[in-house]
Amino acid sequence: MSDTCNCEPTEILIFPCSGGSNVGQIANQAGVDLTKAGVGKLYCLAGIGGHLDSFIESAKVARRIVAIDGCPAGCAKKTLEHAGFKVTDYTIATELGIKKNHDFNLATGDINTVCAEIRRQLGR
Numbered sequence: 001m002s003d004t005c006n007c008e009p010t011e012i013l014i015f016p017c018s019g020g021s022n023v024g025q026i027a028n029q030a031g032v033d034l035t036k037a038g039v040g041k042l043y044c045l046a047g048i049g050g051h052l053d054s055f056i057e058s059a060k061v062a063r064r065i066v067a068i069d070g071c072p073a074g075c076a077k078k079t080l081e082h083a084g085f086k087v088t089d090y091t092i093a094t095e096l097g098i099k100k101n102h103d104f105n106l107a108t109g110d111i112n113t114v115c116a117e118i119r120r121q122l123g124r
């Protein structure tokens, strides 16, 4: 979706859907791992969804808005777009071959797959 960039990690905000399924939590853990690796910064999707001014204003300065959804319902992307943001980088866990279920014993390999796709898009 996007070319490589030279953004500082703080300019790259990561919004996982954090949904109530394995793929929602894989998205969330991918956001955590990408943040720990310095790729970007995990940010509060709920604050955006609640249209809280301080969250909206902080997100406006980001150069890259990364959304990670668990499944095609696309909750993170739709929440961001509803608040007026353009998602620059995007992936859906189920479209990377991860099957949706409610087993919360998350597979490290699945989390790494999502992280790798976002890294590929960001060129980081």
Ligand code: SF4
Pocket (backbone or CB within 6 Å): 017, 018, 019, 020, 021, 023, 024, 069, 070, 071, 072, 073, 074, 075, 076
């Ligand atoms: S995108 Fe899918 S997994 Fe994520 S919150 Fe929405 S329905 Fe749940």
